[in-house]
Structures are given as C-alpha cells and as structure tokens.
Amino acid sequence: MHPLIVLGERHVVLDGRSISYTLKRSPRARYVRLEIRENDGLAVIVPRRYDLRHLDEVLHRRARWILTKIEDCASRVGQQESRLLADGDSLRYLDWTLRLHITEGDGNRGAVSIRGDELLVVAPLNRADGGHLVEKWYRYQADTFIKARVDLLASKLGVQYGRITIRGQQTRWASCSPKGNLSFNWRLIMAPEQVVDYVIIHELTHLKEMNHTSKFWALVAGRCPTWKENRRWLSEHGSELSAISLRLA
Numbered sequence: 001m002h003p004l005i006v007l008g009e010r011h012v013v014l015d016g017r018s019i020s021y022t023l024k025r026s027p028r029a030r031y032v033r034l035e036i037r038e039n040d041g042l043a044v045i046v047p048r049r050y051d052l053r054h055l056d057e058v059l060h061r062r063a064r065w066i067l068t069k070i071e072d073c074a075s076r077v078g079q080q081e082s083r084l085l086a087d088g089d090s091l092r093y094l095d096w097t098l099r100l101h102i103t104e105g106d107g108n109r110g111a112v113s114i115r116g117d118e119l120l121v122v123a124p125l126n127r128a129d130g131g132h133l134v135e136k137w138y139r140y141q142a143d144t145f146i147k148a149r150v151d152l153l154a155s156k157l158g159v160q161y162g163r164i165t166i167r168g169q170q171t172r173w174a175s176c177s178p179k180g181n182l183s184f185n186w187r188l189i190m191a192p193e194q195v196v197d198y199v200i201i202h203e204l205t206h207l208k209e210m211n212h213t214s215k216f217w218a219l220v221a222g223r224c225p226t227w228k229e230n231r232r233w234l235s236e237h238g239s240e241l242s243a244i245s246l247r248l249a
Helices: 052-061 063-079 127-157 186-190 193-205 214-223 227-243
Strands: 005-014 017-026 033-037 041-047 090-093 096-104 111-115 118-123 164-167 174-176 182-185
Touching (some): 005 052, 005 063, 017 063, 041 052, 118 127, 127 186, 127 214, 174 193, 182 186, 193 227, 214 227
Parallel strands (some): 017 041, 164 182
Antiparallel strands (some): 005 017, 111 118
C-alpha cells in the first residue's frame, strides 16, 4: 500500500476566484489528478517527483472544469434544504435540538438568545437582517466553542498550532496548513460535540503527521476511539448542515 502524503492547504486564483485545495503526493501517481467531493473540496494529487512550480499552470488549464464541479457540488448541497426558517422549526446546536421561536421586533435591530431548548429570535423589521443575526449567532458560538476545544485538545495531544480561523467553506469542514494554522467551518457547531472533537483532533494530529498513513490514524484513534463513527456521521449528515438556510421566512 502506498498512502497519499498530505502536503498542506494551498490556494489558486481562477477567473478571479480564490480556490483552496488540499495538495497531496502519491508515490504511484503518473500525472496530476484532481478530485472534488462535496464535503472535502478540491484535492490535487501529484506524482512523487513532480515539480510544483508547474502546478498553477495545470490548474489554470483546468479552471473551467474545476469551477464547474465546485458549482455543481454547491448546487447539489443547496437543493437538499432550500426552505426558509419559520417559527417552530428545529435547528441543530451541538448535542441539542433547539426549537426556533420568532417574535416580531419593532425596530431595525433584532436579537438571538437561548432559553432552555428554544432559540429565541426577535426579528427586526427587515426579515433578511434576521437571518443574518441567526448566522452571526451561530458563528459566534462556533468561534467560542471550537477555539476553547482546540486549546484543550492541543494541550492533551502535546502540539502547538499557529492561528485559528472560523470560516464558511462550502465544501470543507477543516484544514491544517504546513505552518500549523487551523481553519474550521462554523457549521460544525450544528454537529454533535463528539463529531466536532473528532474534526479538531484530526486537524491537530496533522501537526504531527501531515498525511493519512496508518500511523496518522493510529494517533487519531488514540485520542478519539470513536473516530470512524464520527467520520461516518459527517459523511451521512454533513450535506444537511452545509445546505441549511438560516434566512427567516
């Protein structure tokens, strides 16, 4: 078996769009191969002795194919959950299911808060702004929770990381750069806590092993014995999280 070696996260600008991708090296590959998956994004696999100085040229030649496939993935995800949020709807939040309770505000500023198992939204006069408030609340929760968990788990794993960013990637849950910088998708806050921990441990383990060899997975299993179940949960439910619209009806 010849495992792929993950070289890290890179970016390329195609038709004015900045596209991130995971660069991998394969001892068995004879040419550059591109893969795009809904929950993993773009992966670029290069042969063992490939000169990376030529890679951008290859990606620009395949720009139309790459952008079309990315749009196709985003379209498939978006079609799975296109309804707007209404009073009484349920939303995921870590290990809880929250019932949405919307009340009408009388100004241009709304508010979002939790009361028991309810997500209370005071909707501003502009309902579109109400949707932004809900997403802003989720992003804040993700930023607070994920950063705290990264600090705790990094200490337990004995690794140090660079900086953390919380983003809204369409086709990726997290990434680790060769410089040790970590990026996480804010929609992870809608996954069970053990799934979030698995994603964090996965990325922190890359600070020790920047690959997906048996040694890498053994390290992941040592800290997260249920990693296979957690990965399966993301595979089965990840597209649902990516597709949920937080706009108010």
